[in-house]
Every structure is written in C-alpha cells, then in structure tokens.
Amino acid sequence: MMPSYQPLTREQMAWRAAQDLPEGAFVNLGIGIPTLTASYVPADREVIFHSENGVLGLGPKPKPGEQDENLIDAGKNYTTLITGGCYVHHADAFLMIRGGHLDVSLLGAFEVSETGDIANWTTDDPAFPPGVGGAMDLAAGAKEVRVLMEHTSKSGAPRILRHCSLPLTAAGVVKRIYTNLAVLDVTPAGLVVLEMVPGMTLQMLQSMTEPALTAAASLRSLQPPTARAA
C-alpha cells in the first residue's frame, strides 16, 4: 500500500528548521541540508550565521564572477559577508562555538538517540580515514543543538534510535529533531512529537522510529508552503 503522506523535500525540511530561528539569533549551520536553511529565514528577521573558519555574518552565495578567493564557508564554498559581519581567527571562532555563544547549532546526523546522543562524524569505514572537522565542537558547545535529517535510512531503517549504533559525536546534547516526516523534541520524559506531515499517524511514525514516541498536546500538521519548495 502506498503511504498516504508526502515526505518533505530537503528544501522543505530546511524551511521548517528556519522558522524556529528567532530574531537576533547567532546560528551555525552544519554542512549538508542545514546549509540550505539560510535561504528560508523569514525576510523580516535578522539571523546571523557563524562559520567555523572565522566568519561571523555569512551571507548568500556570491553571484558568478563576484567570488572572492579569500572568502569561503565551512563547506569550502565561496560565500559573502553581510553588512555588520566580521572576521575572527580560528581560536576565537571555536571559542564562540564551545563557549555557548551560539544560540543554535543546526546539524546533520546519521543517528540520534532518545536521550539526545548524536552520531554524525564517522561511519567507521576501515577503508577510509576518519574526519571530524568541527562536528564535535558544534555538538558540544551551542546553547541549543538541533538536528536536521531524513527520518529513516534509504532502506527504511530508523535513524532515531534507543542507542546510537555509530560512534558518538556527543552525548545528551540534541534538543530538537527536524526530519522529512516530523518535528520531535528530546525531553527528559522521552521523544515528543510536535508536528507530523499531513496524512502521517503517530502509529506510522512510531513504526519508523525505534524509541517510544509521545504526541504533544499541541500536536499539529507540518505543512510548509509548497510555493517555497523546490
């Protein structure tokens, strides 16, 4: 039987995460889907994006021909600086991360546990060297760590687990999870579902999630404006 619901696209996921970034927030966007989030911040809000390589106030991608070879983001793509932004060195950039100066760190992940553990730095493939970059700093340091990821693997296996199977990036840090199916909060009482895509039931969502889910009293539909979606 075909599912009666439509998972969010990557752009819609990014749109949803962007709605929760408050006015004036300092935010670090992880590489991957989180990076897309910058485009969906409501136009009347000022949100300041931080890049681990010493840029506070990342702007949109430069227009073709206007790239500056000395201005890249954490994904090593050309970027711009918004008015009011500034440059700092690496130790200061990570002081901002580790010291709790970022309001939100929005990360991609392979797995998240029901207690907020996150695994996003290695698949432990012995054929390749591991790489950690700023992942552990970003997971450990921000005032609030949020994850943006597909709800299940390509084969349909849950990625929200009782315990992460992959090596941890940090333990007990994730507060909110945005997936292509739902928005969930990690609480001391377990995972609470705040929003689900139209047509999704708690039972269906539970079948794709390892730990027990509870519906929030305010449970509502996760419906991004289709006009914004790619």
Added chain:
Amino acid sequence: MMPSYQPLTREQMAWRAAQDLPEGAFVNLGIGIPTLTASYVPADREVIFHSENGVLGLGPKPKPGEQDENLIDAGKNYTTLITGGCYVHHADAFLMIRGGHLDVSLLGAFEVSETGDIANWTTDDPAFPPGVGGAMDLAAGAKEVRVLMEHTSKSGAPRILRHCSLPLTAAGVVKRIYTNLAVLDVTPAGLVVLEMVPGMTLQMLQSMTEPALTAAASLRSLQPPTARAA
C-alpha cells in the same frame, strides 16, 4: 671608614641594564627602577617595550599637553606608542608574557635567592592588603628574567640571600641581577660576579651578600658614563 667606592645611581643602574638589551628584543620593564631603563637603550638599537595592559611598543613619555587619556603604561602613567607598535587585549598581553614571547623581563625585587627565587610582590604587612598585579606572570613567563635592585636594604642588610625571607613571586627564574654595586649571574654553580663598581672588592661585596660569590674569569669594572647619569 668611608667606603672607597661609589654606588651607582638609579639612572646608572638603569643604564647598565639597558646595555644588555639586544637589537630586536621584546622587553617588559617592571614598575620602579626598571622603567627608567627605556631611556638608556643605545640609539642604534631597536628594542620593543611591552606593557601588560595591552601595549606593544611603548614609547617615551608624552610632552606636556600631548597626553592621551586612553594611553597609559603598567604604572598608570601617560605614555606613547612608537611607530610599528600595536594594541592588544589583556588575555593576549599576558599570553605574550606567560608564553615565553618576551625576550627579557626586567623586574624590581625585594630579595633574590642564590637559586634565582624572587620575592617582589608583598612584604606581608598585615595592615595592608596584598597586591600582586602582573608580578607573578612576569617572573614566570619571559625567556629571561633579570632583576634590577639596590644591593642591600637601607639598613645595609643583604637582599641577595640563600633563601628569600619574604613570600616568593616565583622560584628559580632569575638569571641575572643588576645592583647599584655589581652585575651577577645566577648559575647552577652559584652566584658569579661579572662586574663591580670601581673600588669594590669581592670581599667587600661578599660582606653585603649572603650566599657565596665567585668572581667571573672575565670580571671587570662597572663604569657607566657619568655624563649620562643624573
């Protein structure tokens, strides 16, 4: 019997210490006699003076009427910045001190021991609160710590001792001592006298110094140009 020697003035002591500051050296001058040293650096040498309050490249005192209320030295006197100098914040100013980036830290002292212990921060007077300022940082951090002080107390008691009687600022750090009577090196074999004022004998100097003194093979006369002295 009157002594047959003439102790150095404070200015002459400062002159002597200045002669040992090499071209290109980064130097911190402690409050008191060490501060006077800046005026006696040979004109053909560039020596860069560091101030704990975030000034790298302290210049001479400003002329009357040219004081800048935002530019003071560690002694809280108005100062100037030389061409090529720059400003840093306190954590960076002390990173320079503690991290061994200063070539010479020239300190005043109450007492120095034969193993290079220094006491210069408190007389332990219970009637007054203690104050340490940057003394312990400066004594612990520079590549070479040198002391500039009167050889004896006003009452004639030795201030170069087997063990300091006053609370220590740092242990085993002093490499050279300039007094109003002599220049001495602290070596693993004990105190070695490099220079003495004219008319001084090793026996007389020993009588004013608690630990045993050895004369350097190159022992010579400490004779500042009187024209420079105040």
Added chain:
Amino acid sequence: MIDKRVKTLGEAVAGVKDGATVLVAGFGAVGVADHLLEALHDQGARDLTIVANNAGNGDVGLARLINSGRVSKVICSYPRSGDYSAFLNAYRSKSLELELVPQGTISERMRCAAAGLGGFFSPVSAGTQLADGKETREIDGRLHVFEKPLKGDIALLKADKADRWGNLTYLKSARNFNPVMAMAADLSVVEVNSIVALGALDPEAVATPSIFIDRVVVVGANA
C-alpha cells in the same frame, strides 16, 4: 531588526540581582565604564562579587559601590592603586573578602570560561602563597597550578564605537580587559562614545564581535 541600543543607563543595568558576579573592565582609570558603575549604584543590587584589576579609587564607580556596602567580595590583582581608601576600609573592617589573583590568571580564567573550558594548568604562582590550597601538577618538569574558569553574570564595559548589533572598537590601551570580559559574562553591557551605522566598522578590525554584546548605551557628548 537587531538593535541592542538602550536609551538610558538604568535600562543598561536593569536586572542585576543581589549576589551577582560583576566583571568590571579597565586598568587604572582607563577603559572603565564609569557611567555604568554609577548606574549599578543607583540600581541597588547588593552582595556583589566584583572581578576587576584594581579595587576602585576615591568615592566614584567601584569605590562608591564599596563605600555603600554593596560589595561582599573583590577578585582582583592589585587593590593598592591610587586612593583605594574605600577598599582599604572595607578590607580592614572585614566587611569585604579579597581573592587576590595574578593579573594574567584573572584574564585567562575569564577567557577559559568564555571558551567553554573546564579549567587549565598554569605555571604562574606555582610554589607561592597564592597557590595555597590549589591542585598542582608537574608537567614537563615544571610545577603547574590548576585554575578554574571565572564567569560573570554581567560585564560592565567601556568602548569607543559600537553599531546596533554590538560590534565594538576601542581606543588604545582602553581596550585592556574589555574584550575578555565581554566574552565571559552572561549579560555584556557596554557604554560607548558613539554609535555608528551598521557596516561602518571595518570587518577586519572589529575588536569585540557583536555575538558577545547584549546592550549598548551612548555616554558623553553624543548621549
């Protein structure tokens, strides 16, 4: 629109609670937020722990807070500077506790807190009275002392220029403790000589990035 400007000194120091730890920038009389200190006096919070390099002069600013019995502890490197009679009287009457910390250790402990670290080992003060009771460790043949992070509830800062986001520049040696304290407090409040348009400060020369600043108030001729 992000706008950290507040109109009055009262708004700038609003909310300081009794028992708060207050980071007071400056070295001697330079780089000190004189107006914010007076406003804190008016605000009324008591039982304050003050972190500063010195301990106040005359009967203004920090000294006035001490004279008014509002300070229960001072963490500083050098209380004996200028006319420090306010501190001296309180110290002698034991109405105030002194924690004496080497100047570089004070600034490093605040940076440690700012950087989200749990403490560090320093060779400074090892083997001295100021290390009494502290954990020590020999590292690479040298004795070190364990120092803990030092965080403020509020920092009172003085800068030259600010924009509405709170990016700051300073004047000469008035920089001193300001950038470090700005990073090390939950609430960082700055008095400035002037506000400039967003983008007017050179992005290569911002000394305190906006992320560390919460409130900005103009003082002096431009207020």
Added chain:
Amino acid sequence: MIDKRVKTLGEAVAGVKDGATVLVAGFGAVGVADHLLEALHDQGARDLTIVANNAGNGDVGLARLINSGRVSKVICSYPRSGDYSAFLNAYRSKSLELELVPQGTISERMRCAAAGLGGFFSPVSAGTQLADGKETREIDGRLHVFEKPLKGDIALLKADKADRWGNLTYLKSARNFNPVMAMAADLSVVEVNSIVALGALDPEAVATPSIFIDRVVVVGANA
C-alpha cells in the same frame, strides 16, 4: 634596525630539521602558504609531523610533501577534503600516522602552548572514540577531557600585508588558523602579498603583532 624580511623562499624555510613539527595554516585552499610549502619541499627535511586542518590536495603543497615521503604524522581534524589521494595512499600504506583532533581542540591546544599553559579540560569529544585513552574529569556535572598544549618548531603562514617588524593583517576568511599558529611555533615564517612601511598598519587593527613573527617573505606580483 629590526628587519625580518628575507629575500628568498629558501631563506624563509632555512634550518628546518628532520623530525620537526610544522604548523601549516589554512582552511581548505584559503590562507595556505603555498610558496613556503613548496620551499619546504625543496629544503629537504624529512620525518615531519604536520599540524593542519586538512591533509593536502592534489600533488601540491602539503600533498606533495606527503607524496615525497617526507611526512610521518599528520595531526588534523579533517583529512577527507577535495582530492586527498596523497594522504589516502600514505594512510592506507601505513607510511603515515594520523592523529585526528576536533577542529576547535587543535586550535585551542595551539593557543594553550602559545599562552605558556600546561593543558586544559574540554567538554568536546568527552564520551567519544576521540577521547579514548585520555584523562577525564567531571567538572560542574559535565565530563571533560584533558588536552595537552601543541607547539610547533615552525609555522608556515600566509598573510596579506606585513611591515618589517612582522606585524600582519589578513584578508577575510584567510585569517583562519594563521594568528593562532603564528603564536604557537618557535619559528614563525610568513609569506605575504606585500610589505608596507612601518606605521602603515593601523595599531588597532594588527591581527598578528610583530612579537610572534620571525621571517617575512613577499610572494606573488610584488615579490
């Protein structure tokens, strides 16, 4: 007269010994001292430990040193960036050891060495594979890992402008690791786009003060 300028890239890297620890600034291809890395290749030192964020690309710079068998260890946060085949081949053949360190911990360990400290406790990596074998401590209810200072024998830096004393400014995100590595090496060598007169750099905007720099060489159009 202090003059840290050297005329050739060969002079700039003279004296690097076999077994040296080399701090290589840059993030991706930005802020990397490409010319100094090539000069180090020509200079010939072997058995190098490289500290960098990434592990080289293609067959230039750091990758070329690796391909030439000159690197025995890489301390980095993210070797898998771009065409990292040089590193990958050496890693697979076990001719090179990898010490993987979180990016903020690398920069903080270098700052720790620069600041003359003996180590620090960090919450980053606590409870993960990268903390295996490291001392841990619970501080304020949170697990921390003890991290040691990381010092270089030489730092290879890239800046925009320098004066003859070695004061430096950078361009935009090319600042990255450069100021930290400049502070953390016994010998700090920088390639710059241009030399300016002493006093031409704004004293409020010097990003690396002269005290940290030993040799300056001009590269590119102004060389």
